[in-house]
Amino acid sequence: MDQPYSPWADWLSKFHTWAEAIQALWLVAVPLTLLGLTWLVMRGLRDLIGPARHDEGRLIYGVYQDAQGRWMVYRHNRQPQEIDWENAPPELIGRGQMIDGVFRRPEV
Secondary structure, eight states, X not given: OOOOOOHHHHHHHHHTTSOHHHHHHHHHHHHHHHHHHHHHHXXXXXXXXXXXXXXXXXXXXXXXXXXTSOEEEEEXXXXXXXOOTTSOXXXXXXXXXXXXXXXXXXXX
């Protein structure tokens, strides 16, 4: 009685006849491929589920002074905005000085 054809058994029989370098490449490539696919799936899940779980905080990259002398705030996913030092953004409160309830820019 003939055995049914098995692609796995066929591949394995050919695997043993290949050069050792090719066998080593297969032994490294398969786990790396599985690891890469797992990373892609997990990253996709993180991007889909992650923002829904966290507060919508504001990521500030920096405060800088442009060529015209204006102080600008550079935030995540936004264009740089000029800072109104009389009515400072809440995320900048506590940096610099508070004098009589008015935010003063740090002296240079």
